[in-house]
Amino acid sequence: MTSSSDAATALFESAIKGERRSLGKLLTAIERGGRQAEIIADLAHQVSGNTHVVGITGAPGSGKSTLTGRLLKLFSEAGDKLAVLAVDPSSPLTGGAILGDRIRMDDLAGEESFIRSMATRGHSGGLALAVPAAIQLFDAVGYEPVIIETVGVGQVEVDVAGAADTTVVVVTPGMGDAVQANKAGLLEVADIFVVNKSDRPGASDARRDLELMLDLGHVSGLEQMTGYRPPIIMANSLDGIGADEVLDAIKSHAEYLRNSGKIHIRRKERLVMEIQNRVELLIGSTASDILESELGAGYIANVLNRKISPAEAAKSIVGSILTKK
Amino acid sequence: MTSSSDAATALFESAIKGERRSLGKLLTAIERGGRQAEIIADLAHQVSGNTHVVGITGAPGSGKSTLTGRLLKLFSEAGDKLAVLAVDPSSPLTGGAILGDRIRMDDLAGEESFIRSMATRGHSGGLALAVPAAIQLFDAVGYEPVIIETVGVGQVEVDVAGAADTTVVVVTPGMGDAVQANKAGLLEVADIFVVNKSDRPGASDARRDLELMLDLGHVSGLEQMTGYRPPIIMANSLDGIGADEVLDAIKSHAEYLRNSGKIHIRRKERLVMEIQNRVELLIGSTASDILESELGAGYIANVLNRKISPAEAAKSIVGSILTKK
Numbered sequence: 205m206t207s208s209s210d211a212a213t214a215l216f217e218s219a220i221k222g223e224r225r226s227l228g229k230l231l232t233a234i235e236r237g238g239r240q241a242e243i244i245a246d247l248a249h250q251v252s253g254n255t256h257v258v259g260i261t262g263a264p265g266s267g268k269s270t271l272t273g274r275l276l277k278l279f280s281e282a283g284d285k286l287a288v289l290a291v292d293p294s295s296p297l298t299g300g301a302i303l304g305d306r307i308r309m310d311d312l313a314g315e316e317s318f319i320r321s322m323a324t325r326g327h328s329g330g331l332a333l334a335v336p337a338a339i340q341l342f343d344a345v346g347y348e349p350v351i352i353e354t355v356g357v358g359q360v361e362v363d364v365a366g367a368a369d370t371t372v373v374v375v376t377p378g379m380g381d382a383v384q385a386n387k388a389g390l391l392e393v394a395d396i397f398v399v400n401k402s403d404r405p406g407a408s409d410a411r412r413d414l415e416l417m418l419d420l421g422h423v424s425g426l427e428q429m430t431g432y433r434p435p436i437i438m439a440n441s442l443d444g445i446g447a448d449e450v451l452d453a454i455k456s457h458a459e460y461l462r463n464s465g466k467i468h469i470r471r472k473e474r475l476v477m478e479i480q481n482r483v484e485l486l487i488g489s490t491a492s493d494i495l496e497s498e499l500g501a502g503y504i505a506n507v508l509n510r511k512i513s514p515a516e517a518a519k520s521i522v523g524s525i526l527t528k529k
Numbered sequence: 530m531t532s533s534s535d536a537a538t539a540l541f542e543s544a545i546k547g548e549r550r551s552l553g554k555l556l557t558a559i560e561r562g563g564r565q566a567e568i569i570a571d572l573a574h575q576v577s578g579n580t581h582v583v584g585i586t587g588a589p590g591s592g593k594s595t596l597t598g599r600l601l602k603l604f605s606e607a608g609d610k611l612a613v614l615a616v617d618p619s620s621p622l623t624g625g626a627i628l629g630d631r632i633r634m635d636d637l638a639g640e641e642s643f644i645r646s647m648a649t650r651g652h653s654g655g656l657a658l659a660v661p662a663a664i665q666l667f668d669a670v671g672y673e674p675v676i677i678e679t680v681g682v683g684q685v686e687v688d689v690a691g692a693a694d695t696t697v698v699v700v701t702p703g704m705g706d707a708v709q710a711n712k713a714g715l716l717e718v719a720d721i722f723v724v725n726k727s728d729r730p731g732a733s734d735a736r737r738d739l740e741l742m743l744d745l746g747h748v749s750g751l752e753q754m755t756g757y758r759p760p761i762i763m764a765n766s767l768d769g770i771g772a773d774e775v776l777d778a779i780k781s782h783a784e785y786l787r788n789s790g791k792i793h794i795r796r797k798e799r800l801v802m803e804i805q806n807r808v809e810l811l812i813g814s815t816a817s818d819i820l821e822s823e824l825g826a827g828y829i830a831n832v833l834n835r836k837i838s839p840a841e842a843a844k845s846i847v848g849s850i851l852t853k854k
Contacts, residue, residue, distance in 0.1 A: 491812070522812055
């Protein structure tokens with residue numbers, strides 16, 4: 205056992221006992237990536253697999269942070285010890301995540317809850333590993349549920365949201381927000397829709413757009429198979445309107461997943477996605493190594509000279525990886 | 530030579546001669562991906578490497594399509610035979626790209642210019658290959674410049690924009706748009722900034738924010754190395770204000786790249802990125818094959834049973850790939 209493994213194990217045991225500072229340090233290590241992050245992910249994986257994971261996603265400005273804050277308050281009041289992970293684009297200015305509403309969110313949380321931001325920019329591959337590891341860590345430490353808040357714009361963010369047990373997609377009235385969500389691939393991963401800022405003009409249009417899209421079958425394969433139809437909830441998170449309905453919908457969906465056995469399918473899919481991401485990251489770094497080697501420089505020169513195409517260079521590099529001892 | 534290779538070669542030769550319908554068919558094949566796309570990319574690569582590639586990116590609603598249309602008109606009027614590739618999120622409703630302003634854009638184009646949309650959703654890996662292949666095809670056929678318009682939200686889109694010779698980042702006043710662009714990683718790839726809708730309140734603030742970020746050095750490594758500082762242009766694309774200034778800035782930047790020899794560095798980086806993307810896609814499919822095999826099912830079961838961790842499963846799978854004959 206190495207000393208870095210010892211340190212991670214000590215922090216992990218301390219976090220399991222309820223040491224919040226240890227949990228914070230473990231999350232920082234997960235965010236940073238590398239060997240330490242992997243040790244922590246391995247430890248957490250062994251004792252995880254129980255918590256319900258809720259993904260909340262929507263465009264910037266859709267009020268999903270405020271809704272998350274409302275849910276945090278409702279869960280906390282009901283005595284739940286929950287964790288919130290806000291996945292934010294990071295700022296090169298600060299080197300960390302821009303917190304936005306996070307400060308107010310702390311006021312809403314119960315003593316027992318844990319709130320954390322995670323940066324995404326510059327290492328989308330890292331995010332794909334860090335988020336599942338953080339979920340498993342929260343799970344291992346005993347947080348239930350775990351809420352993941354993401355900005356639903358990039359493919360990675362959609363993947364992260366889609367990896368949740370229950371995915372809540374937040375849209376706002378006007379500007380074809382439902383159409384935008386559709387474009388971003390969010391409709392297909394949604395288990396619950398929230399039309400936020402429902403006092404604004406166009407709220408009923410947004411609802412109708414979503415109903416139509418559901419009618420047309422542009423939703424997760426789940427509905428086709430099982431008859432589960434994502435509810436559409438009108439909300440105004442600023443006033444707290446609709447948040448209790450969202451909470452009920454999350455609980456109903458969790459119950460539906462458990463009763464139907466679908467929860468096992470979702471969790472298996474999540475693990476398969478994680479394994480696949482880890483495989484691609486491992487091999488991607490092998491490819492980078494080769495590209496930066498003398499061999500790689502030769503391929504690049506030949507591509508620049510139009511002697512071979514990028515596809516041919518890629519095949520040769522993959523060939524040299526596959527035959528590597 | 531296979532028949533699919535024959536067909537691609539025939540289409541390619543016809544496109545080189547100026548057959549627009551053949552060019553359209555080639556672009557469709559590139560978008561679809563697979564073997565045919567690769568043959569076309571190989572053919573195009575052999576005779577490409579000359580055209581100047583301009584990336585135009587910004588958040589949805591920043592007016593970048595309108596600006597692109599204005600530039601299209603100015604280039605066309607100056608006698609340039611240019612191509613515009615609009616990279617749009619696709620809609621599951623239509624199965625294709627939502628065209629938005631594209632119809633009006635056709636009105637702006639000269640007889641000689643070529644406008645095309647490309648869908649992104651559902652295959653970000655595919656986009657990473659299709660866009661460079663389309664650029665090389667336009668290049669081979671003799672379009673100059675090639676303008677790539679992307680929505681600057683996801684990492685893939687930033688990568689695509691950043692792979693251009695000259696990258697134009699469009700922001701709008703208000704709502705901390707410059708800060709959002711910063712978050713998305715757009716500032717670092719920008720060669721030219723456009724503050725669009727400059728008649729709106731907050732336009733001068735947006736300009737000041739950008740100047741500040743430039744002062745703080747949050748820009749491409751290029752500035753640090755060479756003293757090139759991205760200009761900030763106030764524009765109102767709806768009225769056409771500022772478009773000629775943007776055109777001049779693009780030409781100045783192209784000249785700067787040529788005179789400094791930096792153009793070769795950019796193009797080499799673009800090719801290396803393309804090779805890397807192709808390697809990762811090739812190996813990713815090998816990983817998928819293994820995950821779907823009996824061997825993979827065994828690993829997944831062990832991960833589900835908490836006997837091994839996802840990281841351990843990934844390492845074993847990579848091991849079996851690396852030792853594969």
